[in-house]
Amino acid sequence: MNFDLEREPAGHAYKLLVGLVAPRPIALITSMDENGKLNAAPFSAYNYLCTDPPIIGVGVTNRPDQPFVPKDTARNIRRTGEFVVNVVTEDIAEKMNICATDFPPEISEVELAGFATAPSHAALECREYTTMEIGRSRIILGRVVAIYVENRYVDPTGPYVKADQLHAIGRMNGLGNYVRTRDAFMTIPRISYEEWKSGKR
Numbered sequence: 001m002n003f004d005l006e007r008e009p010a011g012h013a014y015k016l017l018v019g020l021v022a023p024r025p026i027a028l029i030t031s032m033d034e035n036g037k038l039n040a041a042p043f044s045a046y047n048y049l050c051t052d053p054p055i056i057g058v059g060v061t062n063r064p065d066q067p068f069v070p071k072d073t074a075r076n077i078r079r080t081g082e083f084v085v086n087v088v089t090e091d092i093a094e095k096m097n098i099c100a101t102d103f104p105p106e107i108s109e110v111e112l113a114g115f116a117t118a119p120s121h122a123a124l125e126c127r128e129y130t131t132m133e134i135g136r137s138r139i140i141l142g143r144v145v146a147i148y149v150e151n152r153y154v155d156p157t158g159p160y161v162k163a164d165q166l167h168a169i170g171r172m173n174g175l176g177n178y179v180r181t182r183d184a185f186m187t188i189p190r191i192s193y194e195e196w197k198s199g200k201r
């Protein structure tokens with residue numbers, strides 16, 4: 001089927017894109033309001049965009065019930081310029097889901113979900129680089145200024161992340177579907193041009 005998004009009802013672009021751009025990593029973003037109240041929410045319109053400088057991007061739509069009001073995460077980042085991206089692993093999936101409920105700003109999801117405010121297994125500390133307001137969404141670019149990974153998940157020789165042991169989860173489609181990464185490892189070595197020319201690969 002072909003879908004002309006200029007003609008499709010609003011909402012179809014979301015349904016189609018989340019099915020096709022998948023699996024997606026999930027950023028559980030913690031941010032603070034100007035009074036120091038901690039907020040946490042997951043975002044899967046998320047990826048790193050470049051490494052030199054290290055920049056990640058997150059797409060945050062406005063609140064579903066109030067299309068002109070930013071979600072708490074976007075508002076906090078605009079006001080404080082700081083946030084932390086926590087990697088979502090299998091063991092915190094249920095709590096992450098509680099943080100996705102659209103609570104009013106005065107409620108701290110962190111307390112409701114029972115998260116200790118100790119760090120997750122891995123986290124990226126970010127400073128707002130810029131925020132673009134596009135329609136009823138914001139694209140937030142964050143400069144990663146520090147990375148935390150629990151010792152047991154680091155191979156210091158790289159340093160590499162032992163991603164096969166971290167058990168991060170990804171989002172498939174919308175509607176509460178997720179993938180595990182524990183059995184997703186498959187190795188396809190890169191081919192150098194020299195190897196390609198010599199016909200060895």
Ligand SMILES: Cc1cc2nc3c(=O)[nH]c(=O)nc-3n(C[C@H](O)[C@H](O)[C@H](O)COP(=O)(O)O)c2cc1C
Binds near residue numbers: 071072096
């Ligand atoms: C796995 C997952 C991924 C999500 N990804 C996004 C996203 O990329 N952009 C977005 O605006 N909302 C996304 N949401 C919804 C937000 O998490 C939700 O609106 C949340 O309540 C926002 O909280 P806040 O107002 O505290 O920022 C996602 C929800 C889940 C469960």
